[in-house]
Amino acid sequence: MLDVEAQKPPNGKWWTPPFDPRFPNQNQTRNCYQNFLDYHRCVKTMSRRGKSTQPCEYYFRVYYSLCPISWVNRWNEQIRNGTFAGKI
Template identity: 75%
Template sequence: MVDKKPSKGPWPTPPFDPRFPNQNQTRNCYQNFLDYHRCMKKMNHRGKSAQPCEYFFHVYHSLCPISWVERWTEQIQSGTFPGKI
């Protein structure tokens, strides 16, 4: 799976997500990371544009520490990622 970088957009902060009302946004970060990769997998499988996936990309890049994203991406590539994508 190729991790394409979506175009830069006016995304100062992610919008409020009622699934994650608390101050700790760790689960929000992880869920948006999963949602992005699931979306990319579906869109690539269907042969459609991945433009709808950009929302998840921007949200997890705003919330997640870079070191987490790098580690998770390496785990996906090596097949050891614990999440279901």
């Protein structure tokens, strides 16, 4: 996995995720979760192929911007423990 600190943009460079037509409603919980899954799937696939994981940074920035940090920490802990419910 990529180091979270290495993925953070420089101070003052945070941006708002662009509109995603799959999630048109105000509640962005599903968008957060889907981008978290997409990031981990992307990293897994690119690593398996021996390619750079740079393209996965987009998903990281979107979920890091949308998701509460407590959720992300819990999901990452569940992935490490092998108890994460999502399919990565």
